[in-house]
Amino acid sequence: MKSILHVNNITKHYPNQPSPALDHVSFHVSQGEFLGIMGASGSGKTTLLNVLSTIDKPTEGDISMENIQIQKLSQAEAADFRKKQLGFIFQEYFLLDSLTIRENISVPLTLLHVPAGRIRSRVNALANAFGIESQLDKYPSKLSGGQQQRAAAARAMVKMPPLIFADEPTGALDSASATELLTALSETNRNLGSTILMVTHDPYAASYTDRILYFKDGSSRS
Numbered sequence: 001m002k003s004i005l006h007v008n009n010i011t012k013h014y015p016n017q018p019s020p021a022l023d024h025v026s027f028h029v030s031q032g033e034f035l036g037i038m039g040a041s042g043s044g045k046t047t048l049l050n051v052l053s054t055i056d057k058p059t060e061g062d063i064s065m066e067n068i069q070i071q072k073l074s075q076a077e078a079a080d081f082r083k084k085q086l087g088f089i090f091q092e093y094f095l096l097d098s099l100t101i102r103e104n105i106s107v108p109l110t111l112l113h114v115p116a117g118r119i120r121s122r123v124n125a126l127a128n129a130f131g132i133e134s135q136l137d138k139y140p141s142k143l144s145g146g147q148q149q150r151a152a153a154a155r156a157m158v159k160m161p162p163l164i165f166a167d168e169p170t171g172a173l174d175s176a177s178a179t180e181l182l183t184a185l186s187e188t189n190r191n192l193g194s195t196i197l198m199v200t201h202d203p204y205a206a207s208y209t210d211r212i213l214y215f216k217d218g219s220s221r222s
């Protein structure tokens, strides 16, 4: 299978820290793969996602995604790259309280100036995939945590980005809601062929992934 992401020997030193948060990390991710990232607290998982998603830069090493060397992008280019190529799911959902669920899921497409009719049909399709079609006209505060997280996942996927990053997406969910989210994520991963990198502490969540990368003190092993 074609590789979509190449991580070559990246190291990340934060200022005034005795040891690097990432220490010569290398791995490849295939297109369509659902990759799990595990490791103790402080082992470098969030730092890795920040560096891969151009929010932060590695101190050394290079990262290429579909032949773009992302650590070389300017700030404006990186912002454009994130807007077009990446989707994000966080532990805290980060839905906008003053927008309905439909409007929240639409935001990434609105920012890309997609026509309203296309937005409507894509939002409907994603809401179906995540089982929240009856929640679309409600505000986030009227939904359960699990429904809010599925809305956040639908928002991450609505523009069909080649890569989706999820940092502890089940961290705030009860086990039934976690199962619903993980099932919908792995189904949309298969159906849309999107590539997902998911950080998790939970072996049950990790069991939904194709492969796991373990981090210890900033180093990785498969």
Ligand SMILES: Nc1ncnc2c1ncn2[C@@H]1O[C@H](COP(=O)(O)OP(=O)(O)OP(=O)(O)O)[C@@H](O)[C@H]1O
Pocket: 014, 015, 017, 020, 021, 039, 040, 041, 042, 043, 044, 045, 046, 047, 048
């Ligand atoms: N902005 C920062 N400035 C300085 N040090 C940082 C910063 N962010 C993280 N670190 C340090 O880098 C190391 C890796 O942190 P990171 O947040 O990547 O860990 P993590 O694996 O995501 O942990 P957790 O499971 O608790 O979320 C830790 O030692 C942390 O203290």
Ligand SMILES: [Mg+2]
Pocket: 045, 046, 047
């Ligand atoms: Mg973290």
